[in-house]
Amino acid sequence: MKGVTTLSDSPFLEIVELADGDIILQSADDESGEPLVRIRFAPEIVEHLRGASFDIAREMIDKAIQDNRLWGDEGEEDLSNTRVLH
Secondary structure, three states, rough: OOOEOOOOOOOOOOEEEEOOEEEEEEEOOOOOOOOEEEEEOHHHHHHHHHHHHHHHHHHHOOOOOOOHOOOOOOOOOOOOOOOHHH
């Protein structure tokens, strides 16, 4: 595990950067289970991120949680449409 941070909203989840560069969200008490979320940046973009991939992935996960898209049950949006931000 290269980097670990605990989300401020939930002490039961942690973000971990794996040796292969993938960043995962996992349960803090179940490190052997499947990750809840996995973020993998393409090798060509990693160069441009200049070591910021962990911070960017953390912000992506934090935003999803704040927007209630990972565990939301009230006010859930229809996420079946592809969403692209340019």
